[in-house]
Amino acid sequence: MPKVKSVSTSSVPRPEPAAPSRPAGRFDLPRIARRGIPEGAVPALALFACVRLAGILAVILTNALRGHPLVRTFAHSWDSRWYLHIAAQGYGHKMWISPQGAVQTDWAFFPLYPALIRALNTVLPLTPGQAALLIAWLAAGVAAYGVYVIGHLLHGRGVATALVGLWAVMPHAVELTIAYTESLFAALAIWSLYCALRSRWLWAGALAALAGLARPSGFAVAGAVVAAALYEAWRARGRVPWRLWAGAVLAPLGFLGYVLWVGARVGDLFGGYFKVQSAWDSRFDFGVGAARFVRALLLHGGGVVYTVALLVVAAALLLFALLCLERPPLVLAVFAGVLILLVLGGSGSFSSKPRFLLPAFPLLIPMARALARTWRVRPVQAVLVYGALTLVSLFFGAYVTAVAHSPL
Template identity: 75%
Template sequence: MHRFPGVTKVDPVSTSSVPRPEPTAPAGPLRRPRLPRPAAGATREFLPALALFAGLRLAGILTVILTNELRGHPLVRNLAHSWDSRWYLHIATHGYGRLIWIAPTGAVQTDWAFFPLYPALIRALATVLPLGPGQTGLLIAWTAACVAAYGVYRVGHLLYGRGVATALVALWAALPHAVELTLAYTESLFAALAAWSLYCVLRGRWLWAGTLAVLAGLSRPSGFAVAVAVCLAAGHEALRRRGRVPARLWAGALLAPLGWPAYVLWVGGRTGDLLGGYFSVQRAWDSRFDFGAGSVRFLKALLLHGGGVVYPAALLIVAASVLLFVLLCLERAPLALVVFSGVLVLLVLGGSGSFSSKPRFLLPAFPLLVPVARALARTWWLRRSRAVVVYGALALVSLLAGAYVTAVAHSPL
């Protein structure tokens, strides 16, 4: 007789006994299949990617400084005092409600439009370090950029391996608008929080994912994109496991969206309109979701009147992001990555405001680069010389574009 697991052996000529299954332990809750853990050397393997990222962004800073020298401008001032940076530094020094600006349209623009995490970090560190607010802001931005690069690498390494992870970091460092990772802006901080929150989702560390999503929601108006990604990924996981999920999943999902509405309600309380005050503040900055009407007006004006260099380049970057999002969906990337990137792309397409700033809003959407990184990693060993030439050209464009928008152009960053 054949021996079957879990069934008692029975004499085939005996009729006095009936095969009975052996007693088994009660079925427990379904366990989530975990992604493979990163190799023990994943951190050490990141060092070449970090060196590439830091080297390229340092070259970007030096290119900006050289451009300032050639134009007779202060060498480093525009790194810490460009556009929105001045508002963040003023908030860090004096608090909220101390600065307004009357726009040419007559709108009264206030500092309540700027989220609190970055200026709070500047204020906290400036009290313990012998640095001014501008220097502290740059220190935070540069540190956060490296932390973000490591988070981008860990996401890529977890899903696709070392080659794709390194290519992903390299491409992110060479984006035309990557200079904004090294300015006193919130993009590097937001990118760091987003990357590590998404990594925690992929690893099933829901409490960490939710906590980082809260901080992301306090860092930028678009920070709720992380919370949406965490919540939808948690809901998908609960459906997949038919509700048999640990309590920490629900706790992380409930925690994730608390940051953004907390600040929105705080601004509403300060303005006297709890639910609408924050949105009134943003409308004064011409920042609202108008379902693409502003983008259509911009495109029409660009076609009729032209727009120098910055605005056509911004349009090209936005169009490329839409194509990359389609490719990301075709790659069947994890839901959290697709949702996070999709929300940011949707906000850029459907939001009003200066079109020259839209590439900056897309900078944290690193998953958009996954399809290109995978293609680059596949062809690297076969056509190494071509890959080096292509990447060198991307890096050169990134350096020149960063210096131009920071030290030459007068368009809002």
Template identity: 65%
Template sequence: MSTSSAPLPEPAVPYAPVHRPPAGRARRRWHPAPAGVLAALALFVAVRAAGVVAVAATSRLSGRPLTKNLAHSWDSTWYLHIATHGYGRLIWITRTGEVQTDWAFFPLYPVLVRAVTAVVPLSPGAAGLLLAWTAAVVAAWGVYAIGHHMYGRAVATALVALWASLPHSVVLTLAYTEPLFAALAAWCLYAVLKDRWLSAGSLAALAGLSRPSGIAAVAAVLVAAGHEIVRRRGRVPPGLWAGALLAPLGWVGYVLWVGRRTGDLFHGYFRVQSAWSSRLDFGIGALRFLKALFLHGGGVVYPLALVVVAAGVLLFCLLCLERAPLPLVVFAGALVLLVVAVSGPFASKPRFLLPAFPLLVPVALALVRTWRARRPKALLLGGTLTAVSLAYGTFLTAIAHQPL
């Protein structure tokens, strides 16, 4: 959040949740463009554009191509290869002899990249960036819509600003799948809050095709639908049943497709992921990482990753204390659980938490309170967080070249 930003508008009801709309038609009314959304999106674009400029300037000084840093780093190369050549064409043998295949990567993003390159004269890397940047703005729009629906304009604006200024928000400007997943998940959750179950189920199915963690959006829809069914004693509209049935189709469908390709229908995908050191170990891998970190140190990236994960756990507890809507709690909780209970490169875990924007609700509420009481302090906090985000994002992508 820039220190030159305009003052945040006052909330209509100071700090009080407004996520319980009246029954009837008003509850299902869809408000895709609530008041103040354009200003919030402009703020989001300004912060993330500043991040791109910082990466571009640093890349030029270091002699490394900007497109390499933004569009062809780490996982991006796998997605772009799938978009160009399809599945089953790329493997990597690790130093321990594990065979990593492209089946570990979900298909929606590479399919969209291929579709864009088919109709627009862009390279796969440029198409991937166009999709990621567009999805990031759509995701910020969804984050604002949810924040506005729950708490009003001021908190919604703070929520978007905080999401743009996280240490790992640089990922929103890379050719990665987090922006696409965040966009689908945000609007899926908004649809649940607005009682639009068919839309929610469809978006959850697409989210399930975007990333392995898309299961979090599926869980949010299914748990919220189950709660409604119990609350209404089974007297629910057909759209709710249809949405609940649609929600898991994307994630389950891809997992079963990989299982069929590998010859093990129900376990094949999980064996593919295991080759990437990603398996359910209930936190044992995280404990081993902590032991190694305290014994041997870890530079800058790993300690900060630990701080981000610990903050995510704490913020989830605060989100529960705020009595946030059930689908937001389930979605954020599922992502936190996946980060803690599933093994994998610890440096990537903050990226996996990036779509968990509901975790920022307690911080957004506190920031608005600070803004009303001590505006200079709020500006200093926002400006400091933005500066740290830009500096750290530039360090990760253009200097450290650390796997994200």
């Protein structure tokens, strides 16, 4: 029987049908359908679309019951207003004085999303809010397809479908369908990781650079691509193509470029961006602020949003440990690990931390494998578990978007 080439911990090589075979390993390559489309992608994406459409309808219904504008919540919530203002006016035209007296400026928001909003608003008869939502929804679909492709590449159709399904019902998955950067960042990050897995280093670096222009957490994508490239170079004793080094150099340029641009505008090239973020109470304090908040929450209680946020962060730590036990490809482990580190070590509103973990889909791989096994043995039980997760996601998504007053 022909054997499958085992997968390294840093990247997934292209299939080699004529290569000598070995017993299949945990991360072996499955068969890919002709024309490069993985088997079962359409049903998985249909599941994702149905769940997220149900989430949108849940928010609309909640707004209707509360007498609020039915769809305004999607395009004009919290940070959305800043992105729309930047798209319309550019940078340097909006600021806010916080209750603590800090001057919060629009330079804290990365430029790719508002630039795309402005471009789409220019060429299509759409309002800026409609353009923002269209970008977010399309990017969410592209990201979900990337999740499926990576899941299929590593574990096959069943686990890939479960992985996409679980990503669709994360507690804060509703934020993939509002005018926020999570969908755009996730799409760029996921496909950058896929390119790294397939040793397409120039694409991996270019997409990582774009991710770095979408969110500060683009640092996690760049770090993952660079780590995977260096590990591959070490394994090959330096005998690697020039594209690998070029991709590694490209990867951090988006994040670094914007940080330096803000620094130049502020008058402090290397520290200006971090001063801007500090005014938003967003800085890396090694978890001091998060620890104080958790202590206060446990001692004095808090709203549902903060309790759920704490549970999500705790679950992320557990899932990361389970993921590491499975020895995943290095690029996925580094990406998920850096995102968790940024969430744990960063200050700022604790209610926003689960949103920062939305792109960290590798954390769901252990759950997806378990759900796929359950489906094969006890399909009714798998449906009941997934149905319960879906209901929780829909109700909480509607609550956090249309009812709660906590920052998203």
